[in-house]
Amino acid sequence: MATEDKNRATAAAILPLVGGAPNVSSIAHCMTRLRLGLHDRSLVDDEALKALPAVMGVVEDDTYQIVLGPGTVARVTPEFEQLVEEAREAAPAPVAVSAEELAAQGAAIKAQQKAKNATPFKLFLRRIANIFVPLIPALIGCGIIAGLNGLLVNLGWLPAVTPALAAMASGFMALIAVFVGYNTAKEFGGTPILGGAVAAIIVFPGVANIDAFGQTLSPGQGGVLGALGAAVLAVYVEKWCRRWVPEALDVLVTPTLTVLISGLVTIFGLMYVAGEISSAIGTFADWLLSNGGAGAGFVLGGLFLPLVMLGLHQALIPIHTTLIEQQGSTVLLPILAMAGAGQVGAAMAVYFRLPRNESIRRTIKSALPAGLLGVGEPLIYGVSLPLGRPFITACVGGAFGGGVVGLFNQLGDTVGSTAIGPSGWALFPLLDGNHGLGSTIAIYGAGLLVGYVAGFLATYFFGFSQDLLTEFNVSQDPAPSTVAATGGPHTDTANGPGSLDSTNPGPTDPGSPEKAPARV
Structure with missing residues (x-):
């Protein structure tokens, strides 16, 4: 009962911050996110939403996405739906603004938002992700x-x-x-x-x-x-x-x-x-x-986070599914999952490099357990991407981790996953290989460890300019602002290369000034 009360309380806290029941046009959820269709985007209080304890971040796409994490989102969504239904039944009919006028306003805002990052190719990939x-x-x-x-x-x-x-x-x-x-x-x-x-x-x-x-x-x-x-x-x-x-x-x-x-x-x-x-x-x-082995793994592991940023990772979902259907597992997912390991290592380095910035360190401490389990959105959008350079060094960590897994594949120890979606430690129950479960777990674990260490070392020594350290390593400075994402759909990447919920896709192209990483 206590859990049900907690989930209902979370839903009740979110509802007024997204403009109340009249502003909600659709409700759905994926692996980690509550996805809302909204009539009027301007009624949303982003900062108040991000401040809620249960909210890990927000992502703006064709729907407004509130990151709650796996498990939690599946329990909060029904409570949210019930609250919206109850509010609509109790509310009187609108007088000042008609539903048609409100919908028209929302449609105009939504079209403006989508036009900023809506290329035909990305829209096609978004549809593919919505299928899988x-x-x-x-x-x-x-x-x-x-x-x-x-x-x-x-x-x-x-x-x-x-x-x-x-x-x-x-x-x-x-x-x-x-x-x-x-x-x-x-x-x-x-x-x-x-x-x-x-x-x-x-x-x-x-x-x-x-x-x-x-x-x-x-x-x-x-x-x-x-x-x-x-x-x-x-x-x-x-x-x-x-x-x-x-x-x-x-x-x-x-x-x-x-x-x-x-x-x-x-x-x-x-x-x-x-x-x-x-x-x-x-x-x-x-x-x-x-044949490519370590080299192929290095490239795949290092490029996955940038692919997510550009919304291009969605093209991999049908490939993963085809491999699983055809061979029983996808050999690409364990390699791509190393991107999350590099992200965790980079976040730990940021924690130690900014000892006086309690705001960023608090964000890292709360988000790190989820990152270890493959939910990397809080670390990506709350730490590495806004800082800029640590996002690049996180990719370096993912590259080294992917190189390790790729090397063992070349040596004949195949490591695959029987499903898409999870990464990090959450992928262990889904591992499959040709030399027994013990060997497969050991190889994947070694890749994670190398990804953690490489991401940590690359970020600790090369992730900060002197100006960046001076600006952020002070106790009174707030954490860097969360970067809103407006890219493709979203398998939550951070949940894993297939999800990647999935999914998520990440911010718009770095060429867009207002969406580029805040620091380099």
Whole structure:
């Protein structure tokens, strides 16, 4: 009960600071963030929100995102929804300003905000993330069950239970194409169930009786990429039908033509093409780490945080999902997760380099446990990115950690993750490798340790100019202001390279003066 009261209190504290129930147009949440659609952005009190104990930060995107952390956000969101509903039921109808006028004001502000960082490519990546991010909780749950099942099988324990665990772990992955098709149609403005119906063709066992391009199709061929393409096609076919089919016949003709046309193209085209692309992705990932090793890991681990800053990390989500579907794990995620280790090491160095700045040190102390578990937003937006140079040295730490994991991959010790989303210590239960769990854990742990140490040393010795130390290493100076993010969607990066909630994407391009890091 105490926990429920705490979650309701958090929701009650947030609601008036975002303009109250009348200002909230939509409510959703991802791995770490409460995502709100707002009619009027100017009614939000950003500083008061950031000062709430439960709030780790705020991120501005196409929705207003309040970072609460994993677990907490899933409990606060229902309480927030209930409070909004209760307030709307109790409130009298607006008099001075109509709902249409308020919505128009909000739409104008929202359009202005999005225009600052809305390129076609980033908007496309945002849509891709919106398709895959809702699948992350199931990927995590099934991935952990798969790891537990593998451990029990290796130990020879509970032989009567392991088949049931295998079914639980594999059921979702066997049908993931259907969920991708459903979410894709929903995201692109079609009927979700039609997208799922077309994508279901890909996993239907009966496709094994069909020949296409001189080959017999295999159930699941093309995977999530084929499902995504099939559902997008279904949306366009459906919209075409809505324009040309008479209303009296729409309910019969439109869904029939949508499934028929999209299904034929999927069977005799998309499944083959997407299957070839999926195979090429797996082959390239294996080749890259087998031959590039430490060098590839160094580059990938070092560049991930900048990719997040630019909102480009979302392009990796389908690749991770394809590798998991195809090989059972993604070898890229443990390497990219080293970016979080570099961030933690950099934050610890900032803590020691600014012994008299209690404000920044207090922020680091409160955010460090979450950072160790893979939730890096408080450290990124509250410490390293506003300071500037420590963000760069955090990337150095991630590069060295990624180099270690990449080196072991080149030597034949594959380290992968059975799900996307978590990083840091939270990734341990999802690790998978070819030389046993103990070896896999040791390699990933070594990468984290190197990332911590390299990020710490790079930041301690090279992360501060003399002017920066003089300005911030005084007791009366406040912490640097949080940088609002207005980039792509958001798998919470800081939750991990897949989330990256996910997700989040981070601030706008550094070229934008008002959004660039505050110090260099």
